[in-house]
Amino acid sequence: MALLxxxxxxxxxxxxxxxxxxxxxALEGDxxxxxxxxxxxxxRRTEFADSxxxxxxxxxxxxxxxxxxEEGERLRACGTFIADGMRLLSGGEWTS
Amino acid sequence: MSEVLPPVIVGAGPxxxxxxxxxxxxxxxxVVVDEAARWGGQIYRQPPDGGFTRPKTALYGFEAxxxxxxxxxxxxxxxxIDYRPRTLVWNCEDGALDLLCDGASETLPFSHMILAxxxxxxxxxxxxxxxxxxxxxxxxxxxxxxxxxxxxxxxxFLGTGPLLYLVAYQYLxxxxxxxxxxxxxxxxxxxxxxxxMLRDPATLAKGLLFVGWLRAxxxxxxxxxxxVRAEGTERVEALVWRDARGQERRTGCDAVAFGxxxxxxxxxxxxxxxxxxxxxxxxAWLPERDGAGRSSVPGVYLAGDGSGISGADAAxxxxxxxxxxxxEDLGRPVDGKRVKELDGRLARIAAFRRSLxxxxxxxxxxxxxxxxxxxxxxxxGVTAGAVREIARSGQxxxxxxxxxxxxxxxxxxxxxxxxATTAELLSRTLGTGPDGVGRLRAQPPIxxxxxxxxxxxxxxx
Amino acid sequence: xxxxxxCDAAIVGGGIVGGSAALFLRQAGLSVTLLERDxxxxxxxxxxxxxxxxxxxxxxxxPLSQRAHAIWGRLPELLGTxxxxxxxxxxxxxxxxxxxxxxxxxxxxxxxxxxGLEIITGExxxxxxxxxGDRALGxxxxxxxxxANPRLVSPAFARAAAALGAVVxxxxxVDRVEKDGDRFVLLSGDALEVRARFLLNTAGAWSRRVAxxxxxxxxxxxxxxNMAVTEPLPRFLDVNIGVEGGGVYGRQVPRGNVVxxxxxxxALDADRARPQRDAVxxxxxxxxxxxxxxxxxxxxxxxxxxEGYTPDRNPVIGPSRTTPGLFHAFGxxxxxxxxxxxxxxxxxxxxxxxxxPMPLEPFRIDRFPPTA
Numbered sequence: 034m035a036l037l038x039x040x041x042x043x044x045x046x047x048x049x050x051x052x053x054x055x056x057x058x059a060l061e062g063d064x065x066x067x068x069x070x071x072x073x074x075x076x077r078r079t080e081f082a083d084s085x086x087x088x089x090x091x092x093x094x095x096x097x098x099x100x101x102x103e104e105g106e107r108l109r110a111c112g113t114f115i116a117d118g119m120r121l122l123s124g125g126e127w128t129s
Numbered sequence: 130m131s132e133v134l135p136p137v138i139v140g141a142g143p144x145x146x147x148x149x150x151x152x153x154x155x156x157x158x159x160v161v162v163d164e165a166a167r168w169g170g171q172i173y174r175q176p177p178d179g180g181f182t183r184p185k186t187a188l189y190g191f192e193a194x195x196x197x198x199x200x201x202x203x204x205x206x207x208x209x210i211d212y213r214p215r216t217l218v219w220n221c222e223d224g225a226l227d228l229l230c231d232g233a234s235e236t237l238p239f240s241h242m243i244l245a246x247x248x249x250x251x252x253x254x255x256x257x258x259x260x261x262x263x264x265x266x267x268x269x270x271x272x273x274x275x276x277x278x279x280x281x282x283x284x285x286f287l288g289t290g291p292l293l294y295l296v297a298y299q300y301l302x303x304x305x306x307x308x309x310x311x312x313x314x315x316x317x318x319x320x321x322x323x324x325x326m327l328r329d330p331a332t333l334a335k336g337l338l339f340v341g342w343l344r345a346x347x348x349x350x351x352x353x354x355x356x357v358r359a360e361g362t363e364r365v366e367a368l369v370w371r372d373a374r375g376q377e378r379r380t381g382c383d384a385v386a387f388g389x390x391x392x393x394x395x396x397x398x399x400x401x402x403x404x405x406x407x408x409x410x411x412x413a414w415l416p417e418r419d420g421a422g423r424s425s426v427p428g429v430y431l432a433g434d435g436s437g438i439s440g441a442d443a444a445x446x447x448x449x450x451x452x453x454x455x456x457e458d459l460g461r462p463v464d465g466k467r468v469k470e471l472d473g474r475l476a477r478i479a480a481f482r483r484s485l486x487x488x489x490x491x492x493x494x495x496x497x498x499x500x501x502x503x504x505x506x507x508x509x510g511v512t513a514g515a516v517r518e519i520a521r522s523g524q525x526x527x528x529x530x531x532x533x534x535x536x537x538x539x540x541x542x543x544x545x546x547x548x549a550t551t552a553e554l555l556s557r558t559l560g561t562g563p564d565g566v567g568r569l570r571a572q573p574p575i576x577x578x579x580x581x582x583x584x585x586x587x588x589x590x
Numbered sequence: 591x592x593x594x595x596x597c598d599a600a601i602v603g604g605g606i607v608g609g610s611a612a613l614f615l616r617q618a619g620l621s622v623t624l625l626e627r628d629x630x631x632x633x634x635x636x637x638x639x640x641x642x643x644x645x646x647x648x649x650x651x652x653p654l655s656q657r658a659h660a661i662w663g664r665l666p667e668l669l670g671t672x673x674x675x676x677x678x679x680x681x682x683x684x685x686x687x688x689x690x691x692x693x694x695x696x697x698x699x700x701x702x703x704x705x706g707l708e709i710i711t712g713e714x715x716x717x718x719x720x721x722x723g724d725r726a727l728g729x730x731x732x733x734x735x736x737x738a739n740p741r742l743v744s745p746a747f748a749r750a751a752a753a754l755g756a757v758v759x760x761x762x763x764v765d766r767v768e769k770d771g772d773r774f775v776l777l778s779g780d781a782l783e784v785r786a787r788f789l790l791n792t793a794g795a796w797s798r799r800v801a802x803x804x805x806x807x808x809x810x811x812x813x814x815x816n817m818a819v820t821e822p823l824p825r826f827l828d829v830n831i832g833v834e835g836g837g838v839y840g841r842q843v844p845r846g847n848v849v850x851x852x853x854x855x856x857a858l859d860a861d862r863a864r865p866q867r868d869a870v871x872x873x874x875x876x877x878x879x880x881x882x883x884x885x886x887x888x889x890x891x892x893x894x895x896x897e898g899y900t901p902d903r904n905p906v907i908g909p910s911r912t913t914p915g916l917f918h919a920f921g922x923x924x925x926x927x928x929x930x931x932x933x934x935x936x937x938x939x940x941x942x943x944x945x946x947p948m949p950l951e952p953f954r955i956d957r958f959p960p961t962a
Binding site: 036037038039040041042043044045046060061062063064067070071074075079081082084085086087088089090091092093094095096097099109111112114 | 164165166171176177178179180181182183187249250259260261262263264265267268269271272273275276277278279280281282303304305363364383384394507508509510540541542545546576577
Binding site for chain 2: 629632636741742745749820821856858864865866867870871872873874875876877878884885886887888889890891892893
């Protein structure tokens with residue numbers, strides 16, 4: 034279930050991306066954080082405890098929202114805008 | 130040499146914009162560097178380009194007029210400044226800033242610089258505070274203002290400070306269920322402090338309106354509480370809290386918006402070599418500044434919440450004031466009447482600000498209640514017990530040593546989220562005041578820097 | 591009121607050399623006072639790269655380095671912590687035939703010191719370290735070298751010494767030092783006077799003042815190795831990496847962060863230094879070339895320290911040539927971390943027995959031509 038809830042500004046163009054391989058939709062102007070958290074409950078799992086994280090400060094200070102793409106890129110989710118075709122991951126890369 | 134370099138302003142919030150406006154009026158062409166894609170700062174943050182339609186009255190409420198004025202001021206000078214949005218300043222060294230834009234690094238020399246770096250929420254930890262669904266108050270406001278999103282369906286508002294009631298009110302207005310306002314300040318303290326707040330009846334009235342509105346809509350407001358934990362495994366399911374009488378209670382919610390006032394972003398001032406002092410009101414080490422915003426380093430000026438929390442109105446005034454100080458130091462003519470007016474207004478805000486601190490005091494005892502197994506450093510997963518142990522065993526008597534030995538503050542955020550906690554834990558374990566354990570030294574890069582920037586270096590013409 | 595301490599040995603400088611000397615002196619039953627102007631292990635000993643490496647050292651250092659190697663193997667027993675020390679191996683890469691030849695030559699020359707170097711090239715090299723890309727032709731592996739967390743190791747030596755009864759005073763700069771009869775007298779402001787039969791000068795980049803006080807000027811300069819660490823990344827590197835010819839070095843800690851070093855920072859003043867932007871950016875470029883896995887990674891912190899360098903890049907170790915009872919050990923020129931505890935043990939030996947099997951001739955303090 035989604036963590037963030039849209040309460041306004043829902044008339045924007047739809048952007049399509051994948052989240053953990055699953056095709057999902059967001060809206061133009063969404064941050065990667067909004068795009069992921071309106072389609073899921075977390076952004077990543079932590080390196081040291083494998084616990085879920087979903088960001089915290091939303092203004093580029095806490096650095097808790099770094100997410101990965103399938104290509105291996107790392108994005109700060111609160112400060113990066115979603116784009117068509119992004120392939121984002123929310124799982125841990127540590128424990129497998 | 131110093132005359133040929135344009136002045137640099139870091140930050141395009143109310144302080145940075147008003148500073149730029151004043152420098153432009155004096156015929157200069159400042160460089161304005163800002164991490165965001167659009168100007169406005171956090172408080173007057175503008176929605177992204179592309180399809181957002183809410184009017185400013187919906188975004189900024191009572192502050193819409195001020196937000197609009199600040200936005201317009203920047204729009205009006207846009208062509209007369211060197212504006213660098215989406216640009217991180219990651220270092221300050223030897224009279225130059227290092228910028229990161231579109232993955233490339235660039236060095237920008239300066240002779241005069243105004244730091245208007247703003248602030249973020251000050252936080253202390255409680256069990257469960259890293260769960261998905263726990264966000265800062267400022268972040269919760271950003272979600273609403275910048276993205277048209279609520280952080281949950283049923284949100285608990287926790288902490289202290291003016292943002293607590295404001296954001297709860299904004300959420301309620303946006304149609305989100307507010308599970309309650311959980312204010313760490315005892316009711317009596319707040320009531321006493323309102324007397325002082327009469328200096329600024331408009332602000333007081335707004336505060337009362339928020340509270341009244343929340344109450345009228347059946348939102349429970351609890352004073353003098355302490356959080357016990359946020360419950361949940363994959364996300365927040367409830368906030369457990371202790372009421373003013375010590376009774377443990379549980380409130381179901383799927384999000385917690387949380388903050389204890391604000392803390393200044395001081396890393397660049399530190400790297401620039403500015404002298405710091407401990408500020409009792411902010412309970413933090415801040416770069417020293419004189420009435421005009423001059424730091425201890427010639428040519429470096431400080432304005433806005435980045436060098437002490439004073440709010441957006443003060444930031445506008447301080448930005449302009451710093452620009453006037455800078456112009457004066459350049460030997461340019463300066464309107465003395467305007468200087469006087471700004472100084473007077475800043476002094477009045479400072480007095481009001483003291484009452485505000487009294488109304489929303491930092492819950493200093495909170496740190497004592499943090500259980501040893503509570504994670505205090507979100508980045509490195511350091512527990513409160515580790516910091517206490519390092520202090521108790523005599524291994525660390527100050528912040529940098531505690532960082533070296535425990536990793537608290539060593540991660541991606543460089544202590545932004547944990548250093549208030551570490552300072553409280555250290556000082557309370559050692560029995561010093563909060564000023565007795567020093568402050569974390571800033572280290573470049575002040576935010577994570579892509580390794581690839583090493584090969585993507587843009588030379589300055 | 592000035593506090594007075596009488597002891598057998600006074601040590602100036604609580605880095606890894608001074609801290610380990612204090613520990614071994616206490617084990618030998620001497621009374622020890624260790625004075626540190628900052629915090630023990632907070633300077634070069636505590637902020638260096640963390641390589642625990644014998645490979646590549648000048649041959650004259652290898653006996654001490656081997657002695658240190660044995661001590662590193664006993665860390666938990668000595669310090670009560672492993673300080674994240676891992677014998678991961680140290681792999682020195684060759685990027686050209688010439689570099690490979692010099693690695694082979696070093697293996698030949700260092701035979702008999704017990705480093706156990708293996709030259710690995712071609713197919714086998716790619717098979718064992720697929721993560722290292724194609725840039726290197728091969729490398730020389732010292733299987734029992736490794737790395738450790740300097741922030742934890744270096745303070746732990748002084749702490750272990752204190753636990754055995756050494757008097758350890760931090761935030762205590764030595765303002766004056768002189769010899770009064772058969773006693774050294776050390777003053778820290780008006781607060782503290784230490785009198786001791788022996789004096790160890792292990793003050794790192796700040797050692798020159800003590801040496802000069804006894805008429806032994808040394809051409810020691812302060813330099814600032816530049817280092818950076820990335821965010822945690824999935825493990826791809828199990829060895830500590832150096833490159834023949836120098837330039838860049840790197841290791842990945844078990845938590846996933848990759849620590850890299852190369853280039854120089856700059857001094858803010860005599861006590862403090864900062865990474866330098868050009869060095870940082872160059873280091874990032876070189877590190878990304880060395881480790882393709884860093885392509886999408888971020889540097890989260892850069893730092894440097896203040897380290898004493900001698901003209902010949904060998905340390906000064908051994909007895910003073912002017913003053914009986916005084917022993918020096920400093921000027922490790924960026925390579926003191928691994929060897930430090932071996933030097934500390936040797937100093938303790940010199941103090942307690944007056945001699946050591948370690949060959950210290952190459953490290954004599956009077957080997958430098960007098961400066962103009």
